[in-house]
Amino acid sequence: MKLQALPVTAEEFAPFGRVHAMVPALQPEEPAARLVVSSGDGWSDVYTANPLISTNGSLGMTLGSGAPFSTRRMERHLGTEEALFTAGSPVVLAVAAPTDAGQPNAADVRAFVINPGTAVVLHQGTWHDACHGVDGDAYYYWMATCGGDGGSTWTDVEDGPVHVEVGVSAAGGNRG
Incomplete structure (x- = not known):
């Protein structure tokens, strides 16, 4: 199965x-994603009005290979949300909605480009792959509660793999 990555939007x-x-001009209407903006002489600042995730989290950093890529396995976290944000270069994230099933299905996988200046927070139980760079290998940060739930378990994608590509329109966006 082939899949085209889309620019990440609050609705999608x-x-x-x-x-x-x-x-601030791109701020979604959702109250949980509300931002606080301030500025001074030679600087401007923006931060989330609410904590980024609903639990105390550890900060991690991962290096993902570049696109295109194949998603063969995914993980999910039942006890924590997970925030993901780029360390400077656009990244692609493959996800599947939370289900009661023991593994994600290839037909349910979607892929999104996350540009610098945007963070996503996964619902608890959302299936996800590691992020991959749009233009080659790329670092990204993640924040989640670690430990206590036995750690992440990577599971095969049913009817997979899913081959993810990035089109010009998806990669364009706000690239910092």
Whole structure:
């Protein structure tokens, strides 16, 4: 199965989590994603009005290979939300909505481009792959509660793999 990555928007990403576009003009209507903006002489600042995730979280950093890529396995976290945001280069995230099933199905997988200045927060139980760089290998940060739930378990994608590609329109967006 082949899949084209889409630019991440609050509406398209809603089944999987919420979007924090840290550019005030792009701020979604959702109260949980509300931003606080301030500025001074030579600087401007924006931060989330609410904590990024609903539990105390650890900050991690991962290096993902570049697109295109194949999603063969995914993980989910039943005890924590997970925030993901780029360390400078656009990344692609493959996800599938939370289900009671023991594994995600390839037909349910969607892929989104996350540009610098945007963070996504996955609902608890959302299936997801590691992020991959749009233009080659890329680092990204994640925040989640670690430990206590036995750690993440990577599970095969039923009827997979899913081959993910990035089109020009998806990669364009706000690239910092």
